[in-house]
Amino acid sequence: MTRVALVQMAMVADTEANLETAADRVREAAAGGAEVVCLPELFRAQYFCQREDHALFGITEAIPGPSTERLSAVVRETGVVVIASLFERRAPGLYHNTAAVLDPKSTAADNIAGIYRKMHIPDDPLYYEKFYFTPGDLGFRSLDTSAGKLGTLVCWDQWYPEAARETALRGAEILFYPTAIGWHPAEKAEFGERQYDAWQTIQRSHAIANGVFVCAVNRVGHELGDVLIDGVVNRVPPTVGEVIGQTGDFVVGANPGLEFWGGSFIADPFGRVLAQASQDREEILMAELDLREIEVTRQHWPFLRDRRIDAYGGLTSRFLV
């Protein structure tokens, strides 16, 4: 059995405080028996992509760097594998949304067994990620760790069956999706439930299609995207207008922030939800995964057997009309 823990956490403006909170949560999870712990997407900061501001490149860091150094100490102390989503500075002017996997058994710098750079980058009102993150160039990956074969994908990747499939074909047994997704306050009442449902449904479908476990870990709480830089809080001035809309309903006003919907969950290889977090509280979500279920499920639902690899060439096209 493999015990996994997802840290559903809320972030404050102080990036150092968030790192210490994350370290504490990893220790708690380890004390609870976890063998692998996944942190939410970009856990070191509030979700700053709510605006485009060059000053925010000031919080980027190298990998290895300060975050992995701090977490590697916790990994060595506790013996757990940690998946950490970071704002990577790869070179001046070249930044990625990167997941680093720290394994106590790894002899690499900061115990970094491998990294994955987010392949699919969104860009929507309040999610201006294309401004900050260069799309990943490492492709999809499965990493053989001391806690199993882990696939790391990040947030927007979760809407792409191609990403889950390629990661599973590389041998991953558990797909982890560090995430930062939430409701626009003006949309929550009308669209909130269906948005959460679609988000969970498509990730459960990746478990089904591939016969793998899926772990999605989201942040929680209402954020204006406050980030402390050099002792000053960087935020969107509340007088700056935002135009947001869905299906014809438009709201114009001051930055309303985002209400991150938590709802982290763990699904088995047939898409059943094994563990489900709340939508409004910090918590550590844990489950025992029996990795033998993967082969049993795939034998009874042998989807991998019958893929028409001779006929999937069109998937590398933008459109086929």
Place this chain on the structure above:
Amino acid sequence: MTRVALVQMAMVADTEANLETAADRVREAAAGGAEVVCLPELFRAQYFCQREDHALFGITEAIPGPSTERLSAVVRETGVVVIASLFERRAPGLYHNTAAVLDPKSTAADNIAGIYRKMHIPDDPLYYEKFYFTPGDLGFRSLDTSAGKLGTLVCWDQWYPEAARETALRGAEILFYPTAIGWHPAEKAEFGERQYDAWQTIQRSHAIANGVFVCAVNRVGHELGDVLIDGVVNRVPPTVGEVIGQTGDFVVGANPGLEFWGGSFIADPFGRVLAQASQDREEILMAELDLREIEVTRQHWPFLRDRRIDAYGGLTSRFLV
């Protein structure tokens, strides 16, 4: 608005009677305002793939052939598009599980606007389809009909995100899945609910991933696979043993038949279920589809924009380890 109808029906041993029932249901649906009507998979017979018997090739037919001739009369009479799933005899010894789309506006023989040959063929206890059906060689298709751009896929295809994606990339606005799926009686109590849920979940995920409508139409009723051939009922002798199992529970005994679970449904481009049929009754499930929702949904959830077509080459591999 496009009004679609799914004919959730039960089949008898007499293949002629099933054809007449189907024709009647198409007329009923047309009277209810339907513009496109989809019949279940292989609606002309009980689900004979519960055994491997060469005699059953006796019910194959050409396309165009008797079924399309009969249905084309109904199509011309009612003005609706009909999707008919047939056991196609393409050549001696070469048979397919084929969906034919009959369009009143088509000038082709029997109003056949196009056909699709099931690409993914299952083979599992009581679903011995690889014995009967050669995998399709037409690839994935979208057909421009008088009722819209329709994608036809068949049953086992529904577990493959690749199939839905390629069909959507060819322009399909509505994916139709004629289906024959049910419970083994010995599995229903323990696994029935999760099997239905996985089946619906993955098809809803195709709607979400691609921003298209999805229509799944299943048969209903308990069948031993009786098929009338030359006045004699062909069936599995009840003394022939079957070994069926899931997750370690094995049942040995006479052919128990399959309980087809109905549960036909229609989902919108964000995966919401617009209409849902029962699991135990014949019915015609209808919904009004506003095809403009496709573009609105895709604008707000722009998954097609961000596909990493440079990185999906691995999807044409069997495995990547």
